[in-house]
Amino acid sequence: MLQSLSIRDVVLIEKLDLEFGEGLSVLTGETGAGKSILLDALGLALGARADGNLIRQGAEKSQVIATFKVSSLDQISGILSENEIPFEDGNLLLKRILGRDGRSKSFVNDVPVSLSFLRDVGGRLLEIHGQFDRLLDANAHLEALDRFSAAENDLSQVSDSFFHYQKAKKALDEAISNLQNSQVREAYLKVSIEDLRALSPKIDEESTLLEKRKQVAHQSKIANATEEALSSLLGDQITTRLGQAHKSLARIEEYISDRVNPILSQLDEALNLVQSAAFDVQDLHTQVLDDHQSLQEIDERLYALRQMARKHQVEADNLSVLFQEMEAEFGRLSQGEAGLEDLEKASNQAKSHYYKLAMRLSEKRKVAAENLAIQLKSELEPLKLGHVQFEVQFETLPEERWGRGGIDTISFVVATNPGSAPGPLAKIASGGELSRLMLALKVVLSDKMAIPTMIFDEIDTGTGGAVADAMGKRLKSLSKGVQILAITHSPQVATSGDHHIHVFKIIEEGAPRTDVIVLEPQDRIEEVARMLSGANITEEARAQALRLLGR
Incomplete structure (x- = not known):
């Protein structure tokens, strides 16, 4: 999980040290307060592309340090040991220093690394999802389905079998x-x-x-x-x-x-x-x-x-x-030609064994796809997407495209209107629908997650009332197994959080500056009331905020 974020001289942030807890942390603040700056700064630490425009005016460089506590070493220890990076007590520190000329230096546990390596490590620790994120593109669908179907052992057997088949085929060729x-x-x-x-x-x-x-x-x-x-x-x-x-x-x-x-x-x-x-x-x-x-x-x-x-x-x-x-x-x-017959026999046997295992995996995936659609349907109903038809489309690959992942290629498709043909998520679903679809899918897959921390950036945009309340509940449910950070404008989502972080802008010596505080219970009531009524906070808004927080 993400433990802390230390920011120096990034846009409007001069100095900021922020700690995060387990569960669901919500970040709120008025439009323009600088919530996106936090994401930009975190992106720096995770290896995102950047230029000198992110450096605060008057400063020569920016620095961001993200500290993680890794509970499962399987996802990260391999690449760290391969690159001789010390790793003790499950603590991992990602650091990025950005110069005015756009050049940057990257570090993992204070060891200099390439930007691509920093990005690889960061991608294993945290995902950032926005309203129009392409998380659900076809490249990620098969991996998500295999996680849902708990097919890791089958997939490993198929992968090993494909390796032996390729080896036998190469010998024959x-x-x-x-x-x-x-x-x-x-x-x-x-x-x-x-x-x-x-x-x-x-x-x-x-x-x-x-x-x-x-x-x-x-x-x-x-x-x-x-x-x-x-x-x-x-x-x-x-x-x-x-x-x-x-x-x-x-x-x-x-x-x-x-x-x-x-x-x-x-x-x-x-x-x-x-x-x-x-x-x-x-x-x-x-x-x-x-x-x-x-x-x-x-x-x-x-x-x-x-x-x-x-x-x-x-x-x-x-x-x-x-x-x-x-x-x-x-x-x-x-x-x-006598020896050729033996090699041909071995290749055919290896191919037959691979195909048998790949077909078994394919059948398991198809069963899992039906269950995924059923479970997703139950999650979509409270999000006012009960009319959406979700399905997993399968295509059997030709022999020349067989691989370690089997003989299937799949894609998640939806039909958002009755009678319409299903199509790719990013093309068929609107921005709000895609956000809710993504959230519902993550809830269904929550116990299979490989990424320990997820950030949702204003996925509640354009929603309110019961839908926003349902989204808050699902974020809360999702946070039981994965650390969740949610940037939100919704009071219902904000009151679902275990921790509430307020982002605001102040003017010092004529210059704007972004700052962040972790709200205490009473301050949290005021912030939720502001979100309900605007600049003029009424007693009715405070009472409503108290009721929402008291859920």
């Missing part, structure tokens, strides 16, 4: 997108694999071909050289001389075996090496003569390999490895 991309990749791989299979590259084939190219290019030189080498190695001269040397030394082996045997071994090894080299040269000579691949064929093969390598941006020697990798990837991609 991504898989479909990936599959579509993979199908393009799969088609590319298929063509590439066919090309590589036709080419049939071998491991390190380019390097092998380059060596072979040298061989083919010098085939005649290699053949002549190997032929000459064979002639030298296989001729009688070298082997005969080695054999003769071996035979000569063998004759003296028995005399100096320890010296001759190593030499004989070397000659044996030399003869074997010559024979082995001759065999190798013979193989090389035969290979050169038997290789019929031409230089043109090798060049054509090299060109084909290098062209394919450029296409895939790899080394020609790695084409064989690329071929194997592409075949493996193609095999994996061809199995992609």
Whole structure:
């Protein structure tokens, strides 16, 4: 609840410190006394837009401090802790300082905050309703109906279910997108694999071909050289001389075996090496003569390999490895649709679960809407609005607009004349009707209120007698669960208050100044009498004021 309001240098208010109590507080005063200034000042503390015109003449800045006592921490503690704002004993202080240049500074519990944050916090603590307020616009209707139907648990389940549905749907959509991309990749791989299979590259084939190219290019030189080498190695001269040397030394082996045997071994090894080299040269000579691949064929093969390598941006020697990798990837991609079926099944199950919960919530809302209309009807009768037909119109959202709040969009509509079509509150109801409709609706929703303090700004304008008396009673009833501040010109509403605050204007040193006092019982009689009879207060007016206050 709002505990106090401290104002410095706002329009006609130089210095004002005002405390508020629980229940219903009424604010009265003559037209032009400055009641609206109090609302403007409070609006500053709650984050309303403002400019330098609000600063009192002669002052350099305005300052407003609104102090609240918060009984339920749920509505406010979360955003305070997120922004590291200290919060102890349920006390919350909102402060705004406005400079002559229109710039302002905002504070919550003396911690500097942004204006939007101040507005967010203030909106959770207090609502201000005027005669032409758009409180009942379509954006607020669904929330109000859910409060009335006590559907918080159902709404939470729908919200959680929608989150899981969106998560499953996102996974499916991504898989479909990936599959579509993979199908393009799969088609590319298929063509590439066919090309590589036709080419049939071998491991390190380019390097092998380059060596072979040298061989083919010098085939005649290699053949002549190997032929000459064979002639030298296989001729009688070298082997005969080695054999003769071996035979000569063998004759003296028995005399100096320890010296001759190593030499004989070397000659044996030399003869074997010559024979082995001759065999190798013979193989090389035969290979050169038997290789019929031409230089043109090798060049054509090299060109084909290098062209394919450029296409895939790899080394020609790695084409064989690329071929194997592409075949493996193609095999994996061809199995992609199997996992898609599981994701599609999960998405459909999540969607079905969400829709089931959303339909249950929708049915609960429709039942609540009927009860709301019935209860509102009973409240409208004493307010002379028994002829007004109120209903809640439902529209089922298309699938693409489903959300955490379910599948419904609703609007409160009224028909103020018999036989007329129902329409939006703000367009169909007149100013006075809208005020009374709003009050009746708040009374019906009073035990579901999330806002602890509400201000009604002259909602009794244009009413009197029994209607004003009924409005006073309903404000009184509403104040049992919510702190209510009502700015009023109605004696019936004024006498319904638990506390009576009088706003008046005085002239000091030729300058007007707004001041405020909390009326004692006797002063309250005088103020109500003034409201009944005007400037000239009669004894009859005092007697009537006493009767109204004595109710």
